[in-house]
Amino acid sequence: xxxxxxxxxDLRVTFTGRGRGPEVRAVDxxxxxxxxxxxxxxxxxxxxxxxxxxxxxxxxxPPGAVVTGSARFQGTQLIGLSDDQLRQxxxxxxxxxxxxxxxxxxxxxxxxAQIAEAVRAHQDVxxxxxxxxxxxxxxxxxxxxxxxxxxxxPHQLSGGMRQRVMIAIALACRPRLLIADEATTALDVTxxxxxxxxxxxxxxxxxxxxxxxxxxxGLAGAYADEVIVxxxxxxxxxxxxxELVTRVRMPYTQALFEAIPRLERPxxxxxxxxxxxPPDPAMLPQGCAFEPRCRRAADDCRAAAPPLAExxxxxxxxxxxxxNGGPS
Amino acid sequence: xxxxxxxxxxxxxxxxxxxxxxxxxxxxxxxLRIWLPAGFLVLLFCACFLWPLVYPVxxxxxxxxxxxxxxxxxxGHIFGTDPVGNDVFSxxxxxxxxxxxxxxxxxxxxxxxxxLLGTAAGYWGGAVDTVIMRVLDVLIAFPALVLALAIxxxxxxxxxxxxxxxxxxxxxxxxxxxxxxxLSLRGQTFMLAARLSxxxxxxxxxxxxxxxxxxxxxxxxLLGIGVAIILEGALSFLGLGIPLPEASWGSMIAQGQGTxxxxxxxxxxxxxxxxxxxxxxxVLGDALRERWAR
Amino acid sequence: MAIAEEVxxxxxxxxxxTRRARPSVRLTGRRLLAVIPVLLGVxxxxxxxxxxxxxxxxxxxxGANATPAQVxxxxxxxxxxxxxxxxxxxxxxxxLHGNLGTSLASRENVTTILGQRLPxxxxxxxxxxxxxxxxxxxxxxxxxxxxxxxxxxxxxVVSMTGLSVAPYVLALVLIYIFAVRVQxxxxxxxxxxTQDPAANIRSLTLPAIAIGFPLFSVYTRLLRADIVEQxxxxxxxxxxxxxxxxxxxxxxxxxxxxxxFGLITLVALNLGTLVGAVAIxxxxxxxxxxGAILIQSITDHDVPVVEGIVVVFAVVVVLAGLxxxxxxxxxxxRIRYERAAS
Numbered sequence: 001x002x003x004x005x006x007x008x009x010d011l012r013v014t015f016t017g018r019g020r021g022p023e024v025r026a027v028d029x030x031x032x033x034x035x036x037x038x039x040x041x042x043x044x045x046x047x048x049x050x051x052x053x054x055x056x057x058x059x060x061x062p063p064g065a066v067v068t069g070s071a072r073f074q075g076t077q078l079i080g081l082s083d084d085q086l087r088q089x090x091x092x093x094x095x096x097x098x099x100x101x102x103x104x105x106x107x108x109x110x111x112x113a114q115i116a117e118a119v120r121a122h123q124d125v126x127x128x129x130x131x132x133x134x135x136x137x138x139x140x141x142x143x144x145x146x147x148x149x150x151x152x153x154p155h156q157l158s159g160g161m162r163q164r165v166m167i168a169i170a171l172a173c174r175p176r177l178l179i180a181d182e183a184t185t186a187l188d189v190t191x192x193x194x195x196x197x198x199x200x201x202x203x204x205x206x207x208x209x210x211x212x213x214x215x216x217x218g219l220a221g222a223y224a225d226e227v228i229v230x231x232x233x234x235x236x237x238x239x240x241x242x243e244l245v246t247r248v249r250m251p252y253t254q255a256l257f258e259a260i261p262r263l264e265r266p267x268x269x270x271x272x273x274x275x276x277x278p279p280d281p282a283m284l285p286q287g288c289a290f291e292p293r294c295r296r297a298a299d300d301c302r303a304a305a306p307p308l309a310e311x312x313x314x315x316x317x318x319x320x321x322x323x324n325g326g327p328s
Numbered sequence: 329x330x331x332x333x334x335x336x337x338x339x340x341x342x343x344x345x346x347x348x349x350x351x352x353x354x355x356x357x358x359x360l361r362i363w364l365p366a367g368f369l370v371l372l373f374c375a376c377f378l379w380p381l382v383y384p385v386x387x388x389x390x391x392x393x394x395x396x397x398x399x400x401x402x403x404g405h406i407f408g409t410d411p412v413g414n415d416v417f418s419x420x421x422x423x424x425x426x427x428x429x430x431x432x433x434x435x436x437x438x439x440x441x442x443x444l445l446g447t448a449a450g451y452w453g454g455a456v457d458t459v460i461m462r463v464l465d466v467l468i469a470f471p472a473l474v475l476a477l478a479i480x481x482x483x484x485x486x487x488x489x490x491x492x493x494x495x496x497x498x499x500x501x502x503x504x505x506x507x508x509x510x511l512s513l514r515g516q517t518f519m520l521a522a523r524l525s526x527x528x529x530x531x532x533x534x535x536x537x538x539x540x541x542x543x544x545x546x547x548x549x550l551l552g553i554g555v556a557i558i559l560e561g562a563l564s565f566l567g568l569g570i571p572l573p574e575a576s577w578g579s580m581i582a583q584g585q586g587t588x589x590x591x592x593x594x595x596x597x598x599x600x601x602x603x604x605x606x607x608x609x610x611v612l613g614d615a616l617r618e619r620w621a622r
Numbered sequence: 623m624a625i626a627e628e629v630x631x632x633x634x635x636x637x638x639x640t641r642r643a644r645p646s647v648r649l650t651g652r653r654l655l656a657v658i659p660v661l662l663g664v665x666x667x668x669x670x671x672x673x674x675x676x677x678x679x680x681x682x683x684x685g686a687n688a689t690p691a692q693v694x695x696x697x698x699x700x701x702x703x704x705x706x707x708x709x710x711x712x713x714x715x716x717x718l719h720g721n722l723g724t725s726l727a728s729r730e731n732v733t734t735i736l737g738q739r740l741p742x743x744x745x746x747x748x749x750x751x752x753x754x755x756x757x758x759x760x761x762x763x764x765x766x767x768x769x770x771x772x773x774x775x776x777x778x779v780v781s782m783t784g785l786s787v788a789p790y791v792l793a794l795v796l797i798y799i800f801a802v803r804v805q806x807x808x809x810x811x812x813x814x815x816t817q818d819p820a821a822n823i824r825s826l827t828l829p830a831i832a833i834g835f836p837l838f839s840v841y842t843r844l845l846r847a848d849i850v851e852q853x854x855x856x857x858x859x860x861x862x863x864x865x866x867x868x869x870x871x872x873x874x875x876x877x878x879x880x881x882x883f884g885l886i887t888l889v890a891l892n893l894g895t896l897v898g899a900v901a902i903x904x905x906x907x908x909x910x911x912x913g914a915i916l917i918q919s920i921t922d923h924d925v926p927v928v929e930g931i932v933v934v935f936a937v938v939v940v941l942a943g944l945x946x947x948x949x950x951x952x953x954x955x956r957i958r959y960e961r962a963a964s
Contacts, residue, residue, distance in 0.1 A: 060860055083869070091866035103857040108879050108954055121866040153955045169865060477920050478671050558788040562902060565790050566917060581791065588794060589802045596798070599791040606786040
């Protein structure tokens with residue numbers, strides 16, 4: 001068993017009410033590991049805590065967020081580090097690519113300068129060297145005419161090109177772990193595929209671990225080695241991608257699969273969406289959080305929340321009445 | 329410059345989360361910033377208008393030379409007397425009356441007339457909007473002081489004329505605020521929904537537009553009262569506002585200029601009142617804007 | 623849009639660069655042309671207002687004891703008996719030849735009067751503005767570093783004070799503290815720059831503070847709010863932090879340039895209101911500037927002098943608008959390129 005690159009244990013993120021109102025539990029005890037070179041997908045609905053948990057690692061949450069638990073990167077504990085100390089890791093060891101490249105790039109700064117800035121944040125090179133490095137990075141992300149592009153502003157580039165710039169920024173210091181937070185959600189489908197392919201190629205070239213966050217289970221199934229499904233701040237299922245697709249256990253995951261529109265379905269067949277809404281993170285129930293929307297819900301689901309356990313080798317889930325008759 | 333505001337955290341996370349945590353912490357301090365200045369203003373208002381009725385105070389004008397130049401804390405004259413013999417304390421009270429009268433009138437006129445014009449311009453748009461806005465723009469572009477001075481000087485100094493002159497500027501100011509508030513309201517979905525469900529234009533304005541722009545207009549009014557008080561002070565300071573021997577904080581300050589080194593209190597006392605009153609108005613206006621923006 | 627640019631670029635390399643130059647020139651030209659209708663409108667209105675007022679220059683000059691005959695004679699001398707349009711047209715004609723007329727009160731050439739007094743006012747205003755902007759940027763950046771921290775609370779208190787104080791009150795308080803009590807600055811009087819630079823600065827400092835402090839307060843508040851909003855709500859700030867950029871650099875290199883637009887707009891708007899401020903402050907400090915004679919000229923019905931001052935300020939306001947536009951384009955490349963496309 002190789003040592004994990006990133007070890008998360010019982011990570012919790014709450015937003016305090018400061019005496020007025022209940023505290024909001026965005027991430028409610030999350031444990032998992034990421035290994036070098038692995039492609040891990042974290043899937044969940046809006047509000048499931050998937051983005052908050054990753055931003056917590058990097059210390060990018062707004063003030064007022066309380067983070068507890070453990071997150072070890074190559075042995076170093078990240079939780080509790082000061083902003084200065086975390087800065088050593090940001091970009092250098094762990095890098096992030098964000099969702100909306102139109103808003104995630106400084107509109108008044110040239111693209112090349114923004115990449116060069118990432119280089120100089122951790123490496124002691126001259127401005128000229130950093131600029132050259134920026135052009136090299138643009139070439140790395142398969143950007144046509146990199147010298148020309150480097151001098152342009154974000155609004156002059158298309159969405160796909162902007163996202164390549166974001167990736168170039170993220171890779172500037174050769175991080176060991178790249179986190180892509182809904183990196184393809186804002187792109188059209190063709191560009192989406194291109195960017196995903198690019199990230200996987202770069203991952204192989206540079207020997208990075210890739211963690212991508214998405215609400216698209218289909219995407220996760222297609223590109224990831226391992227998939228984690230989150231709901232209401234907790235992990236509800238985790239398995240290698242193939243295993244998840246073929247032998248899903250959590251009713252929630254199954255419902256997510258069924259909700260993916262498929263070409264083979266008869267025309268005008270209603271889409272099997274999951275009724276209801278995720279629970280309010282300020283008022284999480286005592287029992288299973290998915291119970292109100294679950295087809296297989298029973299009384300014991302309301303009484304106590306099922307624990308996440310590795311019921312089968314490599315496959316964890318948290319359910320009292322899993323699908324396909326697996327053990328609970 | 330700013331795009332529609334993205335959520336603080338990941339897209340899709342509950343928006344109330346982060347904003348709520350910060351807001352709760354400042355709730356108590358906010359209350360203080362609302363009630364403290366409000367209380368002070370009410371107190372001052374009552375003092376200026378009611379005190380002389382209830383409690384005998386020396387008259388603010390027609391003082392005798394024999395009592396001239398008494399320092400503060402003299403018997404019978406808490407703030408002393410001015411070089412002509414008038415009791416400073418009562419001049420402060422009566423001057424305060426003037427300030428409140430002018431401030432409130434100018435703001436009320438601006439709010440009603442300017443507010444109506446601006447709302448009409450914003451709501452109807454098109455030709456109505458263009459005409460109203462051009463007129464307001466001209467008023468704003470005009471060298472303000474020249475006009476105010478000219479009016480005040482040409483018509484002769486008096487409280488009414490000061491109110492006229494200052495209303496000239498409060499109307500376009502309110503007009504602009506009302507118009508931009510109405511415009512941003514117009515873009516919202518609920519307006520479209522109300523209109524589609526057949527709401528009459530008049531009802532739209534009364535029930536939907538006005539209640540929603542009132543908070544902005546009211547906070548602007550509070551700040552506007554402060555500005556009006558300062559401007560009235562400026563005009564009186566220049567001798568073109570409230571005529572002597574009537575009391576006005578501005579003219580008291582002007583009078584005290586000559587004896588600034590020897591007896592600074594003639595300048596400092598009315599200045600202090602002017603300052604504290606405007607600070608109270610500004611703090612209150614600010615705090616209300618914060619409270620209502622949530 | 624970008625693809626079209628690229629194709630064009632490949633066809634004629636360097637074309638984008640020249641395209642960038644043209645819009646600024648066009649913009650400047652348009653703005654300068656806009657001066658004319660503004661000038662016309664403002665001067666016309668001033669003329670109207672001055673003429674609507676009861677009384678006239680002749681009456682004012684001769685005083686209350688003059689006989690109607692004397693007043694009438696002076697009126698003829700000063701061309702005051704001619705109809706409104708003739709007088710305005712005459713003045714306008716003079717303006718087109720660069721002649722601003724003669725003061726009715728002092729019979730001096732208006733251009734001469736302005737030439738003597740404008741430098742004083744100009745220096746005062748530059749001093750006040752430069753100071754207020756520099757300090758505002760400094761304090762806003764410090765305050766925005768930690769919202770609700772110590773620097774921020776101090777900035778809020780200071781701004782509130784500046785917003786609430788009347789310039790004339792501030793002037794007198796400053797005089798009392800700094801000229802009477804601690805005699806660091808002169809209370810009145812002016813020394814020109816050429817005579818003695820140090821004394822010049824000293825004589826203008828208190829008036830500049832009296833004008834500049836309220837401005838500084840407004841600017842600080844606005845800028846601080848804009849910076850904080852950028853820092854808290856914009857995605858590119860998160861990207862910058864995620865790169866590992868140090869917090870000061872995020873603040874100054876990323877947030878600040880994107881927050882300046884509101885400030886620029888406000889400064890450009892403010893310039894117009896300064897006529898009033900100098901008219902009150904200059905007499906208090908006995909500065910021989912333009913503001914000092916403005917009130918007296920209005921009282922004297924000295925129309926040419928008033929119009930002269932109005933013209934100068936109108937031009938300044940329009941120029942300020944132009945500079946603001948140019949600054950927008952410099953700061954935000956999207957504006958630059960938008961204009962290029964149109």
